[in-house]
Amino acid sequence: MKKLFVLLLFCHVTSAVKHSLKYFLTASSGVPNFPEFVGAALVDEVQVGYCDSNIKSAEPKQDWMRKLIKDDPQHLEWYALKCLGNQQVFRANIDSLKQRLNQTGGAHILQRMNGCEWDDETGEVVGFNQYGYDGEDFIALDLQTLTWIAPKQQAFMTKLRWDAEKARLEYNKNYYIHKCPDWLKKYVHYGRSFLQRTEVPSVSLLQKSPSSPVSCHATGFYPDRAMMFWRKDGEELHEDVDLGEILPNHDGSFQMSVDLDLSSVPAEDWRRYDCVFQLAGVEDDIITKLDKAEIRTNRVGPPEFPAGAAVGVAVGLLLLLVLCISGLFIWRRNNNGFRPANR
CATH class of the missing domain: 3.30.500.10 (MHC class I-like antigen recognition-like)
Structure with missing residues (x-):
């Protein structure tokens, strides 16, 4: 059902x-x-x-x-x-x-x-x-x-x-x-x-900490008629899944994410999971395999923007947002x- x-x-x-x-x-x-x-x-x-x-x-x-x-x-x-x-x-x-x-x-x-x-x-x-x-x-x-x-x-x-x-x-x-x-x-x-244009998104896997859910994040898509979900062995999951709202980007495109709680999933079973993004008017789904090596996290790696620039952007845009x-x-x-x- x-x-x-x-x-x-x-x-x-x-x-x-x-x-x-x-x-x-x-x-x-x-x-x-x-x-x-x-x-x-x-x-x-x-x-x-x-x-x-x-x-x-x-x-x-x-x-x-x-x-x-x-x-x-x-x-x-x-x-x-x-x-x-x-x-x-x-x-x-x-x-x-x-x-x-x-x-x-x-x-x-x-x-x-x-x-x-x-x-x-x-x-x-x-x-x-x-x-x-x-x-x-x-x-x-x-x-x-x-x-x-x-x-x-x-x-x-x-x-x-x-x-x-x-x-x-x-x-x-x-x-x-x-x-x-x-x-x-x-x-x-x-x-x-x-x-009425169609733009497909870039999809990334994100995780704040080893104990946090893994977020499948899509950004840059248009229109906002989209669906996103996690699968295990090809079957859509409904437990331990949190689907976020579709939100606007500054350039007129949209973003959304769906989180998956893997706290009770053994590491060797991760390969059985994937994230699926579907966009109206686009025949092929975007499928992202759950791969620990592909997960972006705050724990390692340099930030995409210098800290000063990030703070400046945040201060400048926070009130307007x-x-x-x-x-x-x-x-x-x-x-x-x-x-x-x-x-």
């Missing part, structure tokens, strides 16, 4: 034709050396636009997006105005929240993730708009009832005020059910060659808890 379930799951993943347009907006207070406001637009998990309070403008991040803007210059102007407008609104909102919650100091973060998904096979459209504050869910829009959902008592006053703004609610409904998917379809058309990526996980974790708008 488990094998059948995994097969059905993979068939569903590889046949998926959903596209997404997501906006991540982040306002911060008390975070030194970082823009007070950051905005990013993603199509199918690929960043296509960016703005922040320092550059005070919107910038396309993909060649095909630049071509779209060349054909339609007003498109970029709309984003630039939205970036500046949201910056002012978010600053006012975060100041209001700090006052309401008696927060006089420290670092605080207000996030919004909104956008839509479109299934180009069924035509189904799903819209979403939700906020987080200091890493926790704050308020979300239910497009079916046109009301706001407040999971925490601190957001109840905001819910009452926003529920009374009927014109804004109708605007949201029209935007997420009509305008957002129309724009998404346009983006998919312009970026089709990029968004926390601010922008955490919004994605907030939404993914709680998406089932809210009722989106279906078309």
Whole structure:
């Protein structure tokens, strides 16, 4: 039954034709050396636009997006105005929240993730708009009832005020059910060659210590419709296996890993294991034999980057990753808890 379930799951993943347009907006207070406001637009998990309070403008991040803007210059102007407008609104909102919650100091973060998904096979459209504050869910829009959902008592006053703004609610409904998917379809058309490309990953075996699980790690693949698992004697394993999430890379590709606990496996039996990676649209699987000589570990060998460079990169990117990526996980974790708008 488990094998059948995994097969059905993979068939569903590889046949998926959903596209997404997501906006991540982040306002911060008390975070030194970082823009007070950051905005990013993603199509199918690929960043296509960016703005922040320092550059005070919107910038396309993909060649095909630049071509779209060349054909339609007003498109970029709309984003630039939205970036500046949201910056002012978010600053006012975060100041209001700090006052309401008696927060006089420290670092605080207000996030919004909104956008839509479109299934180009069924035509189904799903819209979403939700906020987080200091890493926790704050308020979300239910497009079916046109009301706001407040999971925490601190957001109840905001819910009452926003529920009374009927014109804004109708605007949201029209935007997420009509305008957002129309724009998404346009983006998919312009970026089709990029968004529908196929790239196979590099696969490595990693292990932190002799007692740690062995991780089979694949990175650089596209699209994100992929499956990865361990086998023993050609049979898929489900015990002592931990499958990780598919995560985005900075270049628009993806990575994932699956761990195998070998603590009770004799060394002479390792040769019976292998890791299998499957990617939608690619006929041949990537199979990696479990070989102790091929395992990369922190215990030996020089690092890939000098320590100073690694620390510099970590410091430079840590805040951006926390601010922008955490919004994605907030939404993914709680998406089932809210009722989106279906078309």
